[in-house]
Amino acid sequence: MPRLTDARKELRRTQIAEAAVRCFSRNGLKRTSIADITAESGLSAGSIYAHYRNKADLVQAAARETLDKRDGTISEYAAADAPPSPDELLSRLIAAIDPAEARVGVQTWGESTTDPAIRDIVADTTDRMRAMVHDCVTAWLVKVEHHDPPHAREFATPIAHQVMALYQAELLYTALRTPAEETPS
Amino acid sequence: MPRLTDARKELRRTQIAEAAVRCFSRNGLKRTSIADITAESGLSAGSIYAHYRNKADLVQAAARETLDKRDGTISEYAAADAPPSPDELLSRLIAAIDPAEARVGVQTWGESTTDPAIRDIVADTTDRMRAMVHDCVTAWLVKVEHHDPPHAREFATPIAHQVMALYQAELLYTALRTPAEETPS
DNA sequence: GTCTATACGAAGATAGAC
DNA sequence: GTCTATCTTCGTATAGAC
Numbered sequence: 001m002p003r004l005t006d007a008r009k010e011l012r013r014t015q016i017a018e019a020a021v022r023c024f025s026r027n028g029l030k031r032t033s034i035a036d037i038t039a040e041s042g043l044s045a046g047s048i049y050a051h052y053r054n055k056a057d058l059v060q061a062a063a064r065e066t067l068d069k070r071d072g073t074i075s076e077y078a079a080a081d082a083p084p085s086p087d088e089l090l091s092r093l094i095a096a097i098d099p100a101e102a103r104v105g106v107q108t109w110g111e112s113t114t115d116p117a118i119r120d121i122v123a124d125t126t127d128r129m130r131a132m133v134h135d136c137v138t139a140w141l142v143k144v145e146h147h148d149p150p151h152a153r154e155f156a157t158p159i160a161h162q163v164m165a166l167y168q169a170e171l172l173y174t175a176l177r178t179p180a181e182e183t184p185s
Numbered sequence: 186m187p188r189l190t191d192a193r194k195e196l197r198r199t200q201i202a203e204a205a206v207r208c209f210s211r212n213g214l215k216r217t218s219i220a221d222i223t224a225e226s227g228l229s230a231g232s233i234y235a236h237y238r239n240k241a242d243l244v245q246a247a248a249r250e251t252l253d254k255r256d257g258t259i260s261e262y263a264a265a266d267a268p269p270s271p272d273e274l275l276s277r278l279i280a281a282i283d284p285a286e287a288r289v290g291v292q293t294w295g296e297s298t299t300d301p302a303i304r305d306i307v308a309d310t311t312d313r314m315r316a317m318v319h320d321c322v323t324a325w326l327v328k329v330e331h332h333d334p335p336h337a338r339e340f341a342t343p344i345a346h347q348v349m350a351l352y353q354a355e356l357l358y359t360a361l362r363t364p365a366e367e368t369p370s
Numbered sequence: 371g372t373c374t375a376t377a378c379g380a381a382g383a384t385a386g387a388c
Numbered sequence: 389g390t391c392t393a394t395c396t397t398c399g400t401a402t403a404g405a406c
Contacts, residue, residue, distance in 0.1 A: 012389090028299035030215035033381055047390050049383065103298040110295020113288040113360045114213035123361055162347070168357065169350035175298045176308055197371090218399055232372050234401065 013051050016041055017061045025100040026180045029059055029107050060117055063108045066101050067125035071132065078136040082144060086137055090163050094170045099178040106175040126164075134160040198236050201226055202246045210285040211365045214244055214292050245302055248293045251286050252310040256317065263321040267329060271322055275348050279355045284363040291360040311349075319345040 019041035023032040034045050034055065041048070052058040073096065077084055084092060112122040137159050141152035204226035208217040219230050219240065226233070237243040258281065262269055269277060297307040322344050326337035 026299070028296070031299060034383080035381075044391050045383080046385090046392080050389060055382070106298050107295040109357055109360070110292040111213070113291050114211070114216065114365050116364065119361060119364065126361075162351065165354035166347065166350045169353050172294060172353065175294070176304060176311075179301065179304065180299050219401085220399075229373050230401080231374080231403095235371060240400070 009051070013061065014065070016043065016048055016051055017058065017065050019043075020058055020062045021066060021104055022100070024059075024062060024104045024107060029111055056115070056117070059111070060121060062104065063111075063118055063121050064125075066104045067108065067121065069101065070096070070129060071125075074129070074132040074136055078132065078139045080139075083136055083139040085140055085144070086159050086163055089133065089136055089140075090166055093163075093167050097171060097174050099174055102171045102174040102178075103180060105171055130160055130164050133163050137163070194236070198246065199250070201228065201233055201236055202243065202250050205243055205247045206251060206289055207285070209244075209247060209289045209292060214296055241300075241302070244296070245306060247289065248296075248303055248306050249310075251289045252293065252306065254286060255281065255314060256310075259314070259317040259321055263317065263324045265324075268321055268324040270325055270329070271344050271348055274318065274321055274325075275351055278348075278352050282356060282359050284359055287356050287359040287363070288365060290356055315345055315349050318348050322348070 016037070020032070020037050023036045023040050026032075027036065034048060037048060037058075038045055048058070052061065070093070073092075074089075077089065077092070083089075108118060108122055112119040134153075134156050137156040138149075138152045141147040141156055142149055145152075147155065201222070205217070205222050208221045208225050211217075212221065219233060222233060222243075223230055233243070237246065255278070258277075259274075262274065262277075268274075293303060293307055297304040319338075319341050322341040323334075323337045326332040326341055327334055330337075332340060
């Protein structure tokens, strides 16, 4: 197993994907051409197609990267001795929003309405994040509010739903509020 | 003033826009070609360009049509003797969601991140709808809960914000839940 | 105003050298 | 693996007849 080689390959892939995310953030999923990504990444078209089958494949990678980025922190909150309240959790989630990622995230929502592969990615990442929020709210109910665990899990469900909705709305408003930079055409 | 002629012109415009919305709902904003819209509308490319300057113009018309459709009913609620509670209002808004329009709406959000004209349309329609929700919640506070009007308007603001967020989240979930029909390619 | 036919440009993807 | 150069397809928009 050439593990080191695989690692280098993966590094290039993320390098390309990150350049793509920057382009998408400025110009959108469809208006971004391969030429834009070559300019942003410093690589060539041939090189990009050596790492991604086609543009759709690259868009999927960018979507995963953008949508997954939020996941790390929430699980830490749930494990804390004094988990944050739902209001506090929401505040922290909103504070962590990056405008560029918000734009790509909302673009991804739009794409998910017609592209099944993107749809699955959005559904998966949304479900995973909701589960984490649910865990965090449950932990707060148990550890701070002293509910008993079985009741807490049930009680947490509509609260997690609300937190997610308010977070996603804020994502949309951030994307609307902070326009992309002018295209340097 | 050829008022009748103008009315016919406007009729054709909406005929074209409605065909466009159906195409967008299936295939998305960018993957829909003018040829698709000619097929759906029964008109020709030349005819379409006689009514819309270009595709972007047509997309804007479709966005307005889709996003405005929700507006009519809410103002009636606010004027009622017993305005609906926020929960009831939200239920009615959600019940009125049409999956096809939800998809185009979410696509419009995505487009708004990079297209200033679409951004303005989304921002305007969102603000208008939020204002109507705010009026409705205020009316409920005054007429049903017997708050005094000045206090009610202020108290209604965060509630309206929540109703909007939950509604928009439901719009997104509807778009995710109901995939577009297969493209009959 | 509506049609058919087409010009023009753009972008995805590949070939082949290094 | 990476590059340059190019092929090919597709879609917007227009021209010109009716």
